[in-house]
Amino acid sequence: xxxxxxxxxxxxxxxxxxxxxxxxxxxxxxxxxxxxxxxxxxxxxxxxxxxxxxxxxxxxxxxxxxxxxxxxxxxxxxxxxxxxxxxxxxxxxxxxxxxxxxxxxxxxxxxxxxxxxxxxxxxxxxxxxxxxxxxxxxxxxxxxxxxxxxxxxxxxxxxxxxxxxxxxxxxxxxxxxxxxxxxxxxxxxxxxxxxxxxxxxxxxxxxxxxxxxxxxxxxxxxxxxxxxxxxxxxxxxxxxxxxxxxxxxxxxxxxxxxxxxxxxxxxxxxxxxxxxxxxxxxxxxxxxxxxxxxxxxxxxxxxxxxxxxxxxxxxxxxxxxxxxxxxxxxxxxxxxxxxxxxxxxxxxxxxxxxxxxxxxxxxxxxxxxxxxxxxxxxxxxxxxxxxxxxxxxxxxxxxxxxxxxxxxxxxxxxxxxxxxxxxxxxxxxxxxxxxxxxxxxxxxxxxxxxxxxxxxxxxxxxxxxxxxxxxxxxxxxxxxxxxxxxxxxxxxxxxxxxxxxxxxxxxxxxxxxxxxxxxxxxxxxxxxxxxxxxxxxx
Amino acid sequence: xxxxxxxxxxxxxxxxxxxxxxxxxxxxxxxxxxxxxxxxxxxxxxxxxxxxxxxxxxxxxxxxxxxxxxxxxxxxxxxxxxxxxxxxxxxxxxxxxxxxxxxxxxxxxxxxxxxxxxxxxxxxxxxxxxxxxxxxxxxxxxxxxxxxxxxxxxxxxxxxxxxxxxxxxxxxxxxxxxxxxxxxxxxxxxxxxxxxxxxxxxxxxxxxxxxxxxxxxxxxxxxxxxxxxxxxxxxxxxxxxxxxxxxxxxxxxxxxxxxxxxxxxxxxxxxxxxxxxxxxxxxxxxxxxxxxxxxxxxxxxxxxxxx
Numbered sequence: 022x023x024x025x026x027x028x029x030x031x032x033x034x035x036x037x038x039x040x041x042x043x044x045x046x047x048x049x050x051x052x053x054x055x056x057x058x059x060x061x062x063x064x065x066x067x068x069x070x071x072x073x074x075x076x077x078x079x080x081x082x083x084x085x086x087x088x089x090x091x092x093x094x095x096x097x098x099x100x101x102x103x104x105x106x107x108x109x110x111x112x113x114x115x116x117x118x119x120x121x122x123x124x125x126x127x128x129x130x131x132x133x134x135x136x137x138x139x140x141x142x143x144x145x146x147x148x149x150x151x152x153x154x155x156x157x158x159x160x161x162x163x164x165x166x167x168x169x170x171x172x173x174x175x176x177x178x179x180x181x182x183x184x185x186x187x188x189x190x191x192x193x194x195x196x197x198x199x200x201x202x203x204x205x206x207x208x209x210x211x212x213x214x215x216x217x218x219x220x221x222x223x224x225x226x227x228x229x230x231x232x233x234x235x236x237x238x239x240x241x242x243x244x245x246x247x248x249x250x251x252x253x254x255x256x257x258x259x260x261x262x263x264x265x266x267x268x269x270x271x272x273x274x275x276x277x278x279x280x281x282x283x284x285x286x287x288x289x290x291x292x293x294x295x296x297x298x299x300x301x302x303x304x305x306x307x308x309x310x311x312x313x314x315x316x317x318x319x320x321x322x323x324x325x326x327x328x329x330x331x332x333x334x335x336x337x338x339x340x341x342x343x344x345x346x347x348x349x350x351x352x353x354x355x356x357x358x359x360x361x362x363x364x365x366x367x368x369x370x371x372x373x374x375x376x377x378x379x380x381x382x383x384x385x386x387x388x389x390x391x392x393x394x395x396x397x398x399x400x401x402x403x404x405x406x407x408x409x410x411x412x413x414x415x416x417x418x419x420x421x422x423x424x425x426x427x428x429x430x431x432x433x434x435x436x437x438x439x440x441x442x443x444x445x446x447x448x449x450x451x452x453x454x455x456x457x458x459x460x461x462x463x464x465x466x467x468x469x470x471x472x473x474x475x476x477x478x479x480x481x482x483x484x485x486x487x488x489x490x491x492x493x494x495x496x497x498x499x500x501x502x503x504x505x506x507x508x509x510x511x512x513x514x515x516x517x518x519x520x521x522x523x524x525x526x527x528x529x530x531x532x533x534x535x536x537x538x539x540x541x542x543x544x545x546x547x548x549x550x551x552x553x554x555x556x557x558x559x
Numbered sequence: 560x561x562x563x564x565x566x567x568x569x570x571x572x573x574x575x576x577x578x579x580x581x582x583x584x585x586x587x588x589x590x591x592x593x594x595x596x597x598x599x600x601x602x603x604x605x606x607x608x609x610x611x612x613x614x615x616x617x618x619x620x621x622x623x624x625x626x627x628x629x630x631x632x633x634x635x636x637x638x639x640x641x642x643x644x645x646x647x648x649x650x651x652x653x654x655x656x657x658x659x660x661x662x663x664x665x666x667x668x669x670x671x672x673x674x675x676x677x678x679x680x681x682x683x684x685x686x687x688x689x690x691x692x693x694x695x696x697x698x699x700x701x702x703x704x705x706x707x708x709x710x711x712x713x714x715x716x717x718x719x720x721x722x723x724x725x726x727x728x729x730x731x732x733x734x735x736x737x738x739x740x741x742x743x744x745x746x747x748x749x750x751x752x753x754x755x756x757x758x759x760x761x762x763x764x765x766x767x768x769x770x771x772x773x774x775x776x777x778x779x780x781x782x783x784x785x786x787x788x789x790x791x792x793x794x795x796x797x798x799x800x801x802x803x804x805x806x807x808x809x810x811x812x813x814x815x816x817x818x819x820x821x822x823x824x825x826x827x828x829x830x831x832x833x834x835x836x837x838x839x840x841x842x843x844x845x846x847x848x849x850x851x852x853x854x855x856x857x858x859x860x861x862x863x864x865x866x
Contacts, residue, residue, distance in 0.1 A: 067642040074642075146603075149611035151594065154601045169603040223643045241641060241652055243726050243817030269724060270812040270821070274711065278723035281715045443591030443830055450599060459597065481599050 042558070045258050050558040052536060057261045057554055060275045060287040061268045064242040068223040070208040071143045071150045079205040081266060084247050084551040085230040086208040089117055089136070089187075090199060094553070096368050096466050096544040098199060102131055102209065102231065103187075112194035112500075119185040123231060124252040125211055131231045133181035139210035141167075141174040152206040158464065159201050160191040194500045197467040200368070203548060204465065233259045233552035242268050247551070260555040276532065285537050285556075289530040291415045294354040303535045307355030309366035311463035311545040312527035313471065314359070316408065316423075316456050317449075320520050321485035326406055326455035328396075334404065335519040337392035340377055340385040341430045342423055347525060351418045354530035359523035361512045363471040366526075366545040370468040373509040375516045386430050393431050403432045410437065410458035411445035419524070420458070449483045459483065459521070466546050468508050469498060475520060486520035560858070564851065571847045576626075578843045579836065583622050586832055593639035593830045612639055612833075625836065635840075636833040640826075646837035653819035654841065657806030659729050660816065664742035665803045669796065672746040673789075676753025680761060680788075681780060691750060699747035703740045707813040710736045724815040737810045745799055752795055757788040786860055793860065797853035801845045805838075 042051050061077040070082050083091075089103035103117040123131035144153050144167045156164040162178025178190035191198060201207070211222075211229040218227040225236045233256065234247035249262035267283070269275040272290040279287040289297055289305065298305040318335055319325025328334055344358030360378035363370055377385055398404040408424075410416040420437040427433035440448070448454050461481075463470040473479055476495050477487040494511045498504035515521065529547050533540060539553040594600055594608050609615040613624065628634040635646035672695075679691035714736060715723035727733050760766060761784055769779045806820025819838060826834035857864045 064641065066640055069643060072642040146607040146610070149604075149607040151600060151604065151608065153604045153607070157601070165603070168601075168607065170607075220637070220643065220645075240726070240817050241644065241649060242811070242821060243815055267725065267815060268817075269815050273708065274724060274813050274815075277708070277711050277716055281719070281723050283723055283725075442828060443589070443595060446595045446597050447591040449597065450595060461598070480601050 044260070044555055044557075047538075049538070049555075051260065052556040052558045055261050055556055056263055056265070057537070057551065057556070058265045058267060058284050058286075060279070060284050061245075061266045062270065062272075062288070064268050065239065065245055065266070068228065068236065068239065068245075070205045070210065071139065071148055071152070073205055074151050077266065077268075080549070081245050081247070082205040082208065083232070083548065084234040084264060085228070085232045085236055086205070087123070087232045087253075088205070088208045089119075089202045091550060092203050092466075092541075092544055092546065092548045094539070094541040094544055096541070096546060096548075098203070101203075102136075103202075106199065113191050115189045115191070115198065116182070117187040117189070119187060120254060121185055122254045124254065125229050125231050126235050126250050126252050127211075127214075127229045128252055129211075129229075130184070131209055132184040133187040134184070135209035135211065135231075136187050136207075137177075137179050137181050138212045139208060140179045141177050142210055142215075143206055144168045144177060145174045146170050150206070152204075155201075155204060155206045155464070159198060159207075160193060160195050162190045162192055196500075196502070196504075197465060197469070200467060201465045233550075234262070234264060237263065244268065253552075255552070259552045261551055264551040264554075279532050285534045286540070287532050289354060289532060291418075292351075292353050294530050297532060301532065304532050305530075306533055307528045307530045308542060308547070309357075309364065309545050310527040310529040310547050311364045311367060311466065311470075312460055313362055313364050314419075314458075314460045314524045314527065315362070316522040316524065317454075317459045317484040318456055318520055318522075319452060319454050319484060320487070321452045324452045324485075328398075328404055329406065329455060331396050332518060333392040333396040334398070335522075337389040337396070337431060338427065338433070339519050339522040340389040340392070341426055341433075342522065342524065343382050343426055344524060345382070346426075347419055347422060351422055352415070352525065355528040357526045357528070359526045360516070362475075362515055362521065362523050363468045363508065363512065364463065364526045364545060366543075367463065367468045367471070368466040368545065369505075370508065371505045373512040375512065377516070389431060393433075398431070398433075400432045403434050405434045405436070406455050407436045407438050408456045408458070409445060409448060409454045410439055411442045412439050416458055452483075452485065457483070460527075462527075463546065466544075469495065469504070472498075472508060472511050475515065484520040486518070488514055488518060490514060560855075564855070567851050567854070571844075571851075574847060575840065575843055579626060579840060580622070582836060582839045583625070584618075586827075586830075586835055587618060589830065591830055593832060595830075612637070629840075635837040638831055638834050640829045640831040640834070646833045649822060649834055650819060650837055650841060653817060653822055654805075656726055656729070656816050657811070657818035657820055658804045660734050660737040660741065660810070660818070661800075661804035661806060663734065664738045664745070665796075665800050667738055668742040668745035668749055668799075668803075671742075672749025673753050673792065675746070675750040676792075677757055677780065677785065679750070679754040680757035681776075683758060688754075691754070695747040695750040697747075698743040699751075701743065702809075703744065703807060704809045704813070706743060707736070707740045707809060710740060711813070724813070726814075726816045726818075733814075733816075737814050737816055740813070741803060741807055741810050745803065748795065748799075749792060752792050753788065756791045757784060760784050760788040763787075790857065790861060793853055793856055797849045798846060801842065801849050805842050805845065 044051055063077055065077050065081055066075050067073050067078055070086055073079055073082055087101045089101055090098045091101045093099045102119055102123045104120050106115050106117045108115055119133055142148050143150050144156050144164050153168045163172050163176045166172040167174055167177055180188050182188050214229040215222045221227055225239055228236050233250055233253045235250045237248050238246040245266045247264045249259050272288055275287045278284050318329045348356045348358050360375045361373055365372055410420055424435045427435050449457055472495055474481050475486045476492050491511055491514050494507040498507040536556050536559055538555050538557055541549050594605055613621055637645050675691040679688045682688050711723045714721040721732050721735055725733055766784055769783045806818040808820045808824045811818040811821035822834055823838045
C-alpha cells in the first residue's frame with residue numbers, strides 16, 4: 022500500500038506539468054508564456070490603497086491586495102477575503118465572515134483587525150486620503166465626523182468581533198452597500214508594515230500585500246512589475262505571471278507597441294476603431310464603460326448666461342444635437358448616444374423612456390426651432406453662448422460639430438472656449454461658466470452614483486440644479502427594494518428641466534491579443550483582476 | 560580666473576533665490592490647485608489635504624519653510640500627486656535617465672554637427688555643402704514629435720530591430736531611438752553655426768598667412784581654423800547641453816523612458832507644486848553652472864579672452 026502511494030505520488034508529480042497546461046476550470050490548453058503586459062495611460066500615483074487616486078493605481082492595487090469582495094466579469098460580486106455576510110433586521114449592521122486561509126505575503130493571516138485599521142486609516146485626517154469621502158458615501162457610522170476632525174478614528178462604525186469576524190454599522194439601509202466593497206480604498210492594510218516603514222511602505226522591498234501578486238518593481242513613469250504570490254489563498258488558480266503595466270502617455274505609441282507585440286492590451290485612439298475592427302476583427306473590442314458625457318448649464322442664480330435660465334432654450338439646445346453624428350462620425354468607438362444621464366449598462370438599472378429619445382432627429386429639430394422661437398430667439402435675434410471645455414482633441418471635435426448643428430438649425434452662435442484642465446475645473450467649481458463640458462464616471466455599479474450628482478445637496482452639482490422632488494426621489498430610493506421607479510422619475514425630471522444635455526455613454530475601446538482570456542466582458546466598471554487572466558495555446 | 564569663478568558663483572545664489580521666488584509666486588497664481596478635480600473633494604477632505612501639505616499656511620510662510628527645507632536638509636518636499644514619493648526620489652530616479660540619453664545625444668549632435676558644418680564650409684558651394692545644408696535643414700524642420708513616431712514605425716514595427724519604448728535600466732536597445740530623436744535638431748543647429756562661423760574664419764588674415772606658408776589644408780583647418788570657429792558653437796552648447804540632459808517631454812512621453820523631462824510638464828499641468836519647484840531649481844542650477852563652464856572654456860580656446 023505504501024509502495025503504491027509512493028508510486029502514485031511519483032506518477033502524479035510526473036504528470037503535473039501536463040496538467041498545469043490546462044486551465045483548472047475551463048480545461049482550455051494554456052500557452053507556455055503566461056506573461057501579461059498591459060497599457061497604463063499615466064504613471065501610478067500611489068500603491069497605497071488609502072492614498073490611491075487613479076485607475077492605474079487601483080488596477081495594480083487589485084492585484085497586490087484583496088478586499089472583502091471581488092467582481093466577476095459581468096460585474097456581480099464574488100467572495101474575496103470575505104466568505105459571506107449576515108445582515109441585521111434593521112439592515113444597518115453587516116457581519117462579514119472572513120476566510121481563515123487568507124494570508125499576507127509575509128505569511129501572517131489576514132484578520133478582521135487589518136480591515137478595521139485600513140478603514141480607520143482611510144478616514145483619519147492625518148492620512149489626508151482623497152478618497153476619505155468614499156467611506157462617507159458608504160454611510161459607515163461616524164465616517165464624516167472623523168474626517169472632519171470632530172471624532173476620534175476609533176469611533177468609526179467598524180469593529181473586529183474576532184480575527185475572522187468583521188462588523189460594520191451603517192447609518193441607514195443601503196441596498197448596494199456590499200457592491201461598494203470592491204473599491205480599493207476599502208482594502209485591508211498591514212499595520213505593522215505601515216508603522217515600520219512609514220511613507221516608504223509601498224516600495225517593492227517593503228510592501229506586504231494580501232493579493233494574488235507581489236510587487237517586484239515599480240519605476241515611476243516606466244513600469245510596474247508584479248509576480249504571482251505563493252501565499253495567496255487561491256494561488257493554485259492564479260495563472261498569469263509576471264504581470265507588467267507599462268506607462269505609455271501617447272495612445273498612438275502604445276498602439277504601435279501593441280502591434281509590435283510588446284503589449285497584450287491597449288486602448289484605441291479616438292477615431293481609429295472602425296479601421297482596426299476591420300483589420301483585426303478578433304482583437305478590437307468595445308465594451309460599455311460607466312461614464313457619461315454631458316454639457317452642463319449654469320443654473321445658479323445670478324451666474325452664467327441669463328438666456329439659459331429659460332427651460333425652452335435649454336431644451337431646444339438639447340434637442341438640436343444629433344447624437345448619432347457625434348458617436349458615429351466623431352467618436353466611432355461603439356459609444357451610445359445618450360438622452361438620459363445614467364449610463365445604460367449600470368447593474369440593475371432599467372432605462373427610462375425619455376420622450377425625445379423616441380423621436381426622429383427631424384422631429385427633435387422641428388421642436389427645437391419651435392421652442393427657440395417661443396423663447397424669442399431667431400435668425401435676426403440669435404442666441405449667443407460660450408461653452409467651456411478642457412483642451413483635448415476629442416472634446417474639440419465634439420464642440421465644433423455641435424457648434425455647427427446649433428448654428429445651422431437654430432442660428433445659435435456658440436463660442437467654444439478651450440482651456441487647460443485645472444483652469445476648467447477651477448471655473449466649474451467657482452460657477453464661472455455659461456455652459457461646460459463635463460463627464461462623470463460611476464464610483465460603484467449602481468445608478469445612484471450618477472443620479473445623486475444633481476441632488477441640490479451634492480458637492481458635485483456644478484450646474485446648481487435645485488429640484489425638491491428630485492432630491493426626495495433620490496433620498497427615498499436609498500432604502501427601496503426596487504428603486505427603479507424613482508430613478509425613472511428622476512431621469513424624467515432631468516429631461517424636462519434639462520439642467521444638463523446628456524450627449525453620449527462611454528465605451529471602453531481596446532485592442533486585446535486574441536489568446537488572452539478572462540478579461541471582463543460586461544463589467545461596466547471595467548474592473549479587471551490579473552488573477553482571472555490566462556493565455557491559451559494557439 | 561579664480562576670483563572670477565568665485566564671483567560668478569556668488570551671483571548664482573541670489574539668482575537661484577530669485578528664480579525660486581518667481582516660480583513659487585507664478586505657480587500659486589495659476590488657477591486651480593493640486594487637489595481640484597472635475598469630481599470635487601468635499602471641504603473636510605480638502606482641508607485635511609491642505610493641512611498635510613502646508614497649503615493652509617500663508618504663502619510667505621510656505622515659501623520660507625520650502626527654502627529652509629532645501630537649505631537645511633536638502634529636502635525638496637513630498638510630491639502632491641505621486642504620494643508614495645518625495646521630490647528627491649522623483650529627481651533621483653528620472654534625472655539619471657535623461658542625463659544618460661541626453662549626454663549621449665549631446666555627443667552625437669556635437670560630433671555630427673561640427674563635422675557636417677566643417678565639411679560644408681571647406682567645400683563651400685559644392686555638392687557636399689548642399690548635402691550638408693540639406694541634411695541639417697531637414698533635421699531642423701522635422702520636429703521630434705514627428706521624428707519619434709517615424710523611428711518607432713521603422714525600427715520597431717517594420718524592421719523589428721528595437722523595442723518601441725521603455726528604459727530597462729538603460730540597455731542600449733532602449734537608448735538608441737531617444738538619442739536619435741533628441742539629437743537631430745541640435746545637430747542641425749550646430750552644423751549651421753559651425754558652417755557660417757568656419758566660413759568667416761576661413762577668409763580671415765591668419766588663415767591666409769597659414770596657407771601662404773604652404774601648410775597642408777588639413778593642418779590649416781584643424782590647427783588654425785577650427786578653434787576660433789568653435790567660439791559661437793560653444794556659446795550655443797552650454798544651454799543646449801542643459802536642455803538635453805534635463806530631457807525632452809516628447810522623448811520621455813513617446814518612449815516611456817521615465818525621465819525627468821516629462822515631470823516638468825506633468826507637474827505644471829497637475830499643479831504638483833513641489834515637483835515643479837524641484838525640477839525648475841534643477842534646471843536653473845544646471846544652467847548657471849554650465850554657463851559658467853562655457854565662459855571658462857572661452858578662455859582656453861581664445862587666448863585673447865581674459866577674466
